[in-house]
Amino acid sequence: MQRIAARQKSWEFRQFLGLRRLYSPxxxxxxxxxxxxxxxxxxxxxxxxxxPPYTGPGAEEIMRKRREFLSPSMFCFYKKPVNVVHxxxxxxxxxxxxxxxxxxxxxxxxxxxxxxxxxxxxxxxxTKSLQHSTILYLNHAIADFAEALASxxxxxxxxxxxTNSGTEANELAMMMxxxxxxxxxIISLRNAYHGNxxxxxxxxxxxxxxxxxxxxxxxxxxxxxxxxxxFGADGEKYAHDIQDLxxxxxxxxVAAFISEAIQGVGGIVELAPGYLPAVYNSIxxxxxxxxxxxxxxxxxxxxxxxxxxxxHGVIPDIVTMxxxxxxxxxxxxxxxxxxxxxxxxxxxxxxxxxxxxVVTTPEVAEVLTRRCYFNTFGGNPVCTAAGHAVLKVIEKExxxxxxxxxxxxxxxxxxxxxxxxxxxxxxxxxxxMLGVELVTDRQLKTPAKVEILQVMDQMKEMGVLVGxxxxxxxxxxxTPPLCFTKEDADFLVDVMDYAMTKL
Numbered sequence: 036m037q038r039i040a041a042r043q044k045s046w047e048f049r050q051f052l053g054l055r056r057l058y059s060p061x062x063x064x065x066x067x068x069x070x071x072x073x074x075x076x077x078x079x080x081x082x083x084x085x086x087p088p089y090t091g092p093g094a095e096e097i098m099r100k101r102r103e104f105l106s107p108s109m110f111c112f113y114k115k116p117v118n119v120v121h122x123x124x125x126x127x128x129x130x131x132x133x134x135x136x137x138x139x140x141x142x143x144x145x146x147x148x149x150x151x152x153x154x155x156x157x158x159x160x161x162t163k164s165l166q167h168s169t170i171l172y173l174n175h176a177i178a179d180f181a182e183a184l185a186s187x188x189x190x191x192x193x194x195x196x197x198t199n200s201g202t203e204a205n206e207l208a209m210m211m212x213x214x215x216x217x218x219x220x221i222i223s224l225r226n227a228y229h230g231n232x233x234x235x236x237x238x239x240x241x242x243x244x245x246x247x248x249x250x251x252x253x254x255x256x257x258x259x260x261x262x263x264x265x266f267g268a269d270g271e272k273y274a275h276d277i278q279d280l281x282x283x284x285x286x287x288x289v290a291a292f293i294s295e296a297i298q299g300v301g302g303i304v305e306l307a308p309g310y311l312p313a314v315y316n317s318i319x320x321x322x323x324x325x326x327x328x329x330x331x332x333x334x335x336x337x338x339x340x341x342x343x344x345x346x347h348g349v350i351p352d353i354v355t356m357x358x359x360x361x362x363x364x365x366x367x368x369x370x371x372x373x374x375x376x377x378x379x380x381x382x383x384x385x386x387x388x389x390x391x392x393v394v395t396t397p398e399v400a401e402v403l404t405r406r407c408y409f410n411t412f413g414g415n416p417v418c419t420a421a422g423h424a425v426l427k428v429i430e431k432e433x434x435x436x437x438x439x440x441x442x443x444x445x446x447x448x449x450x451x452x453x454x455x456x457x458x459x460x461x462x463x464x465x466x467x468m469l470g471v472e473l474v475t476d477r478q479l480k481t482p483a484k485v486e487i488l489q490v491m492d493q494m495k496e497m498g499v500l501v502g503x504x505x506x507x508x509x510x511x512x513x514t515p516p517l518c519f520t521k522e523d524a525d526f527l528v529d530v531m532d533y534a535m536t537k538l
Contacts, residue, residue, distance in 0.1 A: 075533070077497065077530050079134065079136065079498050079526055080520070080522040082123075084123050086123065086128045089120045089121070089131075089132070091130070093130055094115075112500075113491065113492055114492055117129055117135065118130040119135075122145075123148075124148035124149055124518050125148055125149075125515055125519050125520075125523055134498065135495070135499065136499045136500065136523055136526060136527060137515060137516065138501045138502075138515045139501055142502060143332075143336060143468060143514035145516045146358075146429065147429065147432075147434065147518065148518040149516065153427065153431075154425060157420045157424035158388070158420065158421050161176060161416050161417045161421075164416075167412075167416065168416070170409075170413070170414050174416050176420045177197065177414040179419075179423055180420070180426075181195040181419075187342075187426070188342070188354060188394055189350050190396075191397065191398075192350075192354060192394050192395060193394070194395055194396065194399075194400035196392065196393040196400070196403075196410075197390070197392050197410065197418075198390075198410055198413045199389045199391060199412050199413060200230075200391045201328075201355065201357035201358065202229075202230030203230075203391055203410075204330070204355040204356065204392060205234075205293070206230065206232050206233075206234045206235055208291075208326050208355050208393050209234050209290075209291065211353065211393070211395065211400075212290045212352075213291075214402040215402045216289070218289055219251075219290060220252055220253075220285040220286070220290055221237075221252060221290050221292070222253070222289060222293075222323075223240055223253055223292075223293050223294065224240060224255065224257075224258050224259075225240045225256065225257060226240060226301040227255075227293075227294065227295065227301060228299065229328055236250055237250035237253040243506065244300070252290075254280045254284045254285070256276045256277050256280055257273050257276040258273075259273035259310040260304050261305065261307050261463075262304070262460070262480075264307065266307070267307075270306065270307035270310030270313065271309050273307055273310055274309075274314050277313075277314050277318070287321065288321055288323070289323035290324065291318070291323050291324045291325065292326065294306070294311070294326075294327070294328065295327075295329075295330075295331065295332060295343070296343025296344045296346060297331070297464060299330075302506065302509075302510035303463060303504070303510060303513075304470070304505075305463055311347040311349045312348060312349055315349050324353060325351040326351060326353045327343070327355070328355050329354055330355060330356060330391070331358060333358075334356070334425070335435035335466075335517060336438060336466055336467055336468050336514070337466040338435060338437075338438035338439030338442045338443070339465060341435060343465075346465065353393060353394070354393070354394045354395070355391070355393050356391065356394070357390065357392070388417065388418045388421040388422070390421065429517070438466040438467045441519050441520060441521055441523075441524055442465065442469065444524055445469060445527070446464065446469055449469065449513075449531075450462045452531065455532070456532075456535045456536075457477060458473050458474065458475065458483055458535060459535075460472045467514060467517055467519060470511065470513070472505065472509060473487045473509050473510070482508070483509050484507060487503055487508070487509050491503060493537060494531060497530045499527055499530045501527075511531075
């Protein structure tokens with residue numbers, strides 16, 4: 036920690052003198068050090084970009100306002116939180132111009148990269164033309180994006196309902212399943228996270244995310260977790276629990292089964308092989324629908340497939356998604372502030388813009404015609420223009436292939452790191468949705484709750500931002516923008532290696 040503190044002081048001193056900046060192409064992490072440290076600390080990949088000067092409030096002022104005016108439920112990573120003021124592709128910049136490698140991607144949200152020019156351009160062009168009206172009028176942006184989105188899904192999944200978030204999307208999907216089947220019972224998985232509204236909180240199965248309010252009609256099955264689960268990687272054994280729930284916990288009929296292909300908040304847990312096909316069969320035999328929550332695993336993130344559920348060889352009846360439009364928001368906020376005299380202001384689906392969606396079959400979609408269904412901002416022209424741009428960028432820049440190639444390379448490097456550090460209990464995931472679980476005892480799988488915070492802080496000091504999750508908070512969540520490179524992967528692993536060595 037003394038070396039890290041000295042490095043930080045050295046960096047701040049050079050900033051004060053104006054001699055150099057960490058985001059310069061010639062700069063890297065080790066350039067901040069002197070003596071024998073400089074040859075040890077991993078070097079950040081070069082990046083030929085200089086962010087605009089920042090003149091806003093500092094971290095202390097922002098923290099003061101947060102404490103006074105924002106919900107006390109809000110929390111920050113790190114002992115000394117990062118004041119992020121700018122982003123470009125896979126990098127973020129703080130208020131001093133320091134560059135960080137973003138290995139969290141705004142919680143698996145920034146697929147194309149921060150402030151991707153194509154996404155920014157789509158937002159600006161649409162904002163200049165029409166920022167918002169209502170779906171009661173015609174506009175090509177929502178129709179064009181719905182068509183493009185439907186083309187990425189298999190089977191008869193071609194009717195789209197736009198929302199503002201993943202929680203909204205899952206709430207709507209659950210309601211549609213109940214209306215379609217006439218049943219109330221829904222089956223979810225333990226360790227799942229599907230949102231924080233009334234219905235989705237019931238489907239969520241971690242006490243960390245559940246308040247003591249009425250949550251009815253959801254049964255939680257054994258989690259098919261290959262690392263911590265009762266039956267290891269035997270998916271069919273876990274699937275028997277679903278059948279038991281149907282027989283002994285319901286009338287024999289259910290509305291739906293909802294699951295993530297890879298549990299994100301739950302700690303990047305891949306479902307055991309063979310599980311989903313068996314479960315989908317049982318649910319459909321009980322008259323239920325199968326809902327795939329692709330909020331975090333969708334839009335090419337898993338690399339091998341465009342959607343996470345495709346890796347299991349199943350086709351759901353309803354697919355929910357969000358998190359696609361995030362990458363343009365840093366720039367767009369600045370744009371809005373500069374042009375307030377002229378203009379007023381998906382998750383991975385929009386690269387930073389609030390955007391979610393439910394996609395289902397025409398038959399299931401028909402249930403919403405029984406009453407009026409309306410979402411004021413769902414399908415907003417700016418949001419849908421951004422989402423459409425994200426799809427185009429994913430295809431144009433072959434980001435799915437990149438997620439597969441770089442993700443496989445990164446997973447291999449992380450697996451090699453496991454053989455070096457006993458604290459790593461498991462490396463898992465697919466593509467650029469990876470998890471590294473830390474334990475203090477590999478046999479007992481004791482969660483390393485304190486150690487992960489120490490490693491995270493040291494990694495931040497060296498220029499790498501990662502997320503964490505899992506029920507015990509001991510899993511690194513690595514979900515970077517899909518433009519991540521092998522050089523970025525090497526830097527991330529080398530920094531993690533260095534930080535673990537210092538424990």
